[in-house]
Amino acid sequence: MSIEVLNESGAEVDETALSALSAHVLEKLRVHPLAELSIVLVDEDAMSELHEKWMGEPGPTDVLSFPMDELRPGHVSGGAEDAPPDPALLGDVVLCPTVAVRQAKKAGHSAEDELHLLCTHGILHLLGYDHAEPEEHKEMFGLQAELLASWRAARARPSS
Numbered sequence: 220m221s222i223e224v225l226n227e228s229g230a231e232v233d234e235t236a237l238s239a240l241s242a243h244v245l246e247k248l249r250v251h252p253l254a255e256l257s258i259v260l261v262d263e264d265a266m267s268e269l270h271e272k273w274m275g276e277p278g279p280t281d282v283l284s285f286p287m288d289e290l291r292p293g294h295v296s297g298g299a300e301d302a303p304p305d306p307a308l309l310g311d312v313v314l315c316p317t318v319a320v321r322q323a324k325k326a327g328h329s330a331e332d333e334l335h336l337l338c339t340h341g342i343l344h345l346l347g348y349d350h351a352e353p354e355e356h357k358e359m360f361g362l363q364a365e366l367l368a369s370w371r372a373a374r375a376r377p378s379s
Contacts, residue, residue, distance in 0.1 A: 220241075220242050220245055220246070220250075220252050220253070220254060220256070221253070221254070221255040221256070222238045222241045222242055222245075222255075222256045222257075222258065223255075223256070223257045223258070224237050224238050224257075224258045224259075224260070225257065225258070225259045225260065226260045227259065227260060227261050227262070227265065228260040228261050228262045228314075228315070228316050228317070229262055230260065230262075230316035230317060230320075232260055232316055232334065233331060236331070236335070237258050237334065237335070237338055238258070240335050240338055240339065240370055241256055241258060241312075241338060241342060243366070243369070243370050243373060244338075244339055244342050244343075244366050244370070245309075245342065247366055247369060248346060248366075250307075250309070250346070251307065254307050254308070254309050255307070255308045255309060256309045256310070256311075256312070256342070256345070257310070257311040257312070258311075258312050258314065258338060258341075259311055259312070259313045259314070260313075260314050260315070260316055261313055261314070261315055262315070262317065263279040263315060263317050263318065264279075266279040266280060266283070266313065266315040266318065267279045269283055269313060270283065273285075279315050279317075279318050280315065280318065281314070281315055281318045281319055281322060281333075281337050282312065282313065282314055282315070282337040282338075282340055282341045283312075283313045283341070284310065284311070284312050284313075284341045284342075284344035284345050285310045285311040285312075285313070285345075286309065286310040286344070286345045286347075287307070287308040287309060287310040287311075309342075309345045309346070310345045312338060312341030312342060312344075312345065313341075314334060314337055314338060314341070316330070316334065319333040319334050319337055320333070335367060335370065336363070336367060339363050339366050339367055339370075340359075340363055343359055343362065343363060348362070
């Protein structure tokens with residue numbers, strides 16, 4: 220798995236944890252181990268520009284996803300059931316730590332937890348998940364909760 224974390228936000232962020240979380244999510248979703256993903260952390264001005272340019276909405280947002288290759292979890296070559304999943308350039312997840320901090324306060328958890336939630340959410344969007352319809356919302360947010368719970372459990376286990 221090639222995961223690059225670029226912090227252009229000026230905020231102090233645990234980039235190693237974001238990389239490890241991303242690897243955990245991609246592994247759990249059976250994405251090819253040679254897949255490439257970029258996590259980019261930006262300030263509010265940069266996020267506002269991206270949000271307006273790509274979504275047509277003013278002001279900063281918490282997370283944006285920019286998919287490159289169309290890929291679904293466990294996607295296999297040629298449709299063969301026993302073939303390994305294809306490698307792919309997944310795309311970019313763009314996070315805004317200052318927005319995450321505000322949202323974390325409102326939600327009553329840490330900024331790190333909020334960034335982990337947003338990162339997981341962004342990766343799911345890269346993989347084709349959405350939450351526009353009630354069924355999609357239920358599936359995506361359920362999977363997001365499962366992935367975050369398994370990530371927290373894995374981090375809590377003492378290493379051998």
